[in-house]
Amino acid sequence: MKHMVLMWVTLMFSQLGMSQSAYTWVEKGNQKMAEGNTLGAIKDYTTAIEMEPFLAEAYYGRGSVYAELQTYDMALNDLNRAIQLDSNMAQAYFNRGVINEARGYHLLALQDFNHYVIRRPKDPQGYLARAELNFIMEKQDNALADYQIVSNLEPANANGYLARAEVKLMLKDSSGALLDANRTIEMEPGHSDAYFFRATLLGQLGRRLEAIEDYNIYLLANNRDVYAYVGRGNLYAAEGMIELAIDDFSRAIQIRPNMPTVLFERGYYLLQLKKYEEALSDFKQCIQLRYDDQELAYYNKGIAEFYLGRKSLACASWAMAGELANDFRFEHCDVQMGNKSE
Numbered sequence: 001m002k003h004m005v006l007m008w009v010t011l012m013f014s015q016l017g018m019s020q021s022a023y024t025w026v027e028k029g030n031q032k033m034a035e036g037n038t039l040g041a042i043k044d045y046t047t048a049i050e051m052e053p054f055l056a057e058a059y060y061g062r063g064s065v066y067a068e069l070q071t072y073d074m075a076l077n078d079l080n081r082a083i084q085l086d087s088n089m090a091q092a093y094f095n096r097g098v099i100n101e102a103r104g105y106h107l108l109a110l111q112d113f114n115h116y117v118i119r120r121p122k123d124p125q126g127y128l129a130r131a132e133l134n135f136i137m138e139k140q141d142n143a144l145a146d147y148q149i150v151s152n153l154e155p156a157n158a159n160g161y162l163a164r165a166e167v168k169l170m171l172k173d174s175s176g177a178l179l180d181a182n183r184t185i186e187m188e189p190g191h192s193d194a195y196f197f198r199a200t201l202l203g204q205l206g207r208r209l210e211a212i213e214d215y216n217i218y219l220l221a222n223n224r225d226v227y228a229y230v231g232r233g234n235l236y237a238a239e240g241m242i243e244l245a246i247d248d249f250s251r252a253i254q255i256r257p258n259m260p261t262v263l264f265e266r267g268y269y270l271l272q273l274k275k276y277e278e279a280l281s282d283f284k285q286c287i288q289l290r291y292d293d294q295e296l297a298y299y300n301k302g303i304a305e306f307y308l309g310r311k312s313l314a315c316a317s318w319a320m321a322g323e324l325a326n327d328f329r330f331e332h333c334d335v336q337m338g339n340k341s342e
Contacts, residue, residue, distance in 0.1 A: 022052035029061050041065050056085035060092045072099050090119035090126075097129060106137050124150045124163050147171055155180075158188035165197060177201055192221045196228060208235045226252045230262055242269050260291035264300075271304060280304040295321045302328065 029044035045062035048055055063078025076099060082092040097112030113130040120126055127146040134143035147167045155161040165180035178201055184194040199214035215232040222228060233248030249266035253259060267282030283301035291297045302317030302325060315333035318325035 022048045026058050056082045090116050158184045226256050260286040260289035276304045276307045299324045
């Protein structure tokens with residue numbers, strides 16, 4: 001699941017007796033926030049508050065901007081005031097919950113998400129936020145119960161279907177997840193995140209060529225996404241398209257050079273193509289970057305060195321590979337049978 005983000009909505013004004021000019025400043029603040037002008041938005045919301053001190057929407061807007069800027073004390077002051085003025089403002093509870101969670105106040109955050117769910121029982125975002133928090137609090141049963149609720153809600157839009165697809169996959173309902181991912185793309189053919197999700201799912205289901213097609217579409221709009229190149233590269237490799245796999249691993253490494261796992265994967269497939277010098281370079285780098293399985297990296301490094309005619313270096317690498325390389329050491333490195341693990 002993706003990390004929670006603050007909820008940003010333009011609220012309908014609820015107090016008809018308030019100054020119309022104050023409404024105008026709130027609307028200006030909303031527009032500036034949509035444009036990314038956070039300081040301008042704060043100024044406009046503050047003007048609205050100065051004109052009408054009891055306008056909950058103005059406090060909600062300014063508090064949400066402060067939260068976006070991680071100025072949490074000021075954000076909480078405004079969101080508390082918004083809730084005091086309008087106890088049914090669900091979005092204010094949600095954003096306050098996000099802040100409380102970020103500050104480690106999990107019980108307070110849980111109370112806020114409960115308030116949101118009560119006021120918006122058909123919105124999956126509240127259940128998702130509460131489920132993630134319950135996992136953090138090690139209340140797995142409560143979290144799974146919320147995910148189950150989300151899986152049964154009828155989504156209102158494409159994003160809703162994708163969120164439900166993610167939940168269904170978490171609940172091991174792969175068929176349901178695929179149906180929802182398909183529905184997301186039907187509703188919004190340009191929804192790149194849905195293509196990425198479906199590509200990952202199709203790969204898990206063994207439908208690799210279809211998954212590759214989805215990665216192709218996703219990468220047209222996201223050509224700097226390391227994980228998409230790695231995912232597609234693994235699929236190419238599983239289909240025996242080794243050179244295409246190496247190309248994708250290379251693109252990923254070009255974007256983010258210090259990824260030991262991807263360096264290891266590229267080195268392994270370069271080894272299959274007998275490109276020993278290039279493979280050796282990758283294994284050296286992944287060892288320097290503390291690849292998780294150091295013994296396996298040294299084992300493959302030794303193979304590359306051996307085929308490059310560097311027997312002494314190969315034997316030194318195999319010595320670092322532990323028991324994994326015992327047979328090679330016994331056959332090629334003058335290691336006695338009784339000392340194979342030395």
